[in-house]
Amino acid sequence: MKIAFIGGGNMGEAMLSAVLGKHLATIQSVIASDSSPERRQYLTSKYGIAVIDDNRKTVAGADVIVLAIKPQNLAEVMAELNGLLGPEQLVLSIIAGVRLDTICQGLGHRAVVRAMPNTPAQIGQGMTVWTATEEVSEQQNEWAGSILSVMGHEIAVSSEDQIDMATAISGSGPAYLFLFVEALVNAAVQLGLSHDMAQELVLTTVLGSGHLIEESGIEPAELRRMVTSPGGTTAEALREFEQGEFSELLTRAVRAAYERAKQLGS
Numbered sequence: 001m002k003i004a005f006i007g008g009g010n011m012g013e014a015m016l017s018a019v020l021g022k023h024l025a026t027i028q029s030v031i032a033s034d035s036s037p038e039r040r041q042y043l044t045s046k047y048g049i050a051v052i053d054d055n056r057k058t059v060a061g062a063d064v065i066v067l068a069i070k071p072q073n074l075a076e077v078m079a080e081l082n083g084l085l086g087p088e089q090l091v092l093s094i095i096a097g098v099r100l101d102t103i104c105q106g107l108g109h110r111a112v113v114r115a116m117p118n119t120p121a122q123i124g125q126g127m128t129v130w131t132a133t134e135e136v137s138e139q140q141n142e143w144a145g146s147i148l149s150v151m152g153h154e155i156a157v158s159s160e161d162q163i164d165m166a167t168a169i170s171g172s173g174p175a176y177l178f179l180f181v182e183a184l185v186n187a188a189v190q191l192g193l194s195h196d197m198a199q200e201l202v203l204t205t206v207l208g209s210g211h212l213i214e215e216s217g218i219e220p221a222e223l224r225r226m227v228t229s230p231g232g233t234t235a236e237a238l239r240e241f242e243q244g245e246f247s248e249l250l251t252r253a254v255r256a257a258y259e260r261a262k263q264l265g266s
């Protein structure tokens with residue numbers, strides 16, 4: 001499979017690094033373009049792939065064209081590539097908030113996948129939710145699934161509304177967790193622990209608890225009940241969470257992200 005990356009920034013690099021690292025493609029079958037000379041030099045010297053400053057040449061002969069540019073650069077790229085692609089070529093966009101219709105119209109091309117990865121994809125632990133136009137063939141769907149799975153988990157959905165919902169959960173979710181970790185570390189420091197120790201306690205607790213949910217197969221609500229003895233310390237803390245309407249706050253935050261995702265795509 002020949003893969004062309006338009007944009008070799010954070011996410012483009014994460015994808016091409018995973019594609020090469022997991023031997024989905026060879027360095028000869030991957031090409032990238034980037035408008036930044038420093039970026040081009042960096043990617044060529046690190047990965048040994050061709051990185052050029054010509055989007056039209058980059059997509060020539062590619063099976064899959066990954067769009068990994070920022071939304072503000074999309075219009076110029078679509079104008080450059082309009083009418084250039086054949087139906088056998090798949091466009092895989094990871095650009096947040098840009099709908100399939102916009103890409104199809106801008107490129108004059110129908111075989112398009114829209115994917116929403118998240119930041120842990122950069123270390124192969126990502127969650128990507130994606131959807132495809134009707135014109136995407138079975139083989140192209142397989143290409144998309146295999147490219148996205150090298151960055152972690154992937155789930156194909158049938159509507160873009162589910163992409164907006166996933167954006168509010170897995171897309172923005174890492175930031176919710178970073179905030180929780182930050183706040184818990186601060187609370188630990190306020191109790192009197194050193195910052196280093198607080199960070200270690202919190203990180204180990206978060207990671208260990210996540211693995212426990214996954215490996216035990218027990219529902220999180222049940223695991224919570226199991227560590228909450230009546231009259232104990234956890235019960236005291238959870239009562240405070242409840243009084244502060246923690247669950248309602250999270251629901252409001254997720255809803256706000258979802259509404260914003262819909263608005264960005266309209």
Ligand SMILES: NC(=O)c1ccc[n+]([C@@H]2O[C@H](COP(=O)([O-])OP(=O)(O)OC[C@H]3O[C@@H](n4cnc5c(N)ncnc54)[C@H](OP(=O)(O)O)[C@@H]3O)[C@@H](O)[C@H]2O)c1
Nearest residue numbers: 007009010011034035036068069070071073095096117119
């Ligand atoms: N980071 C994430 O976790 C994440 C998660 C989900 C989705 N996404 C999406 O992924 C996309 C890329 O994000 P990113 O964080 O990788 O951005 P980024 O680091 O800014 O990378 C974009 C790269 O594209 C280059 N570029 C700009 N215009 C170009 C053009 N016309 N032709 C070729 N290359 C061009 C940029 O060069 P210059 O610096 O010279 O402009 C930059 O190196 C975004 O649309 C974002 O919504 C990112």
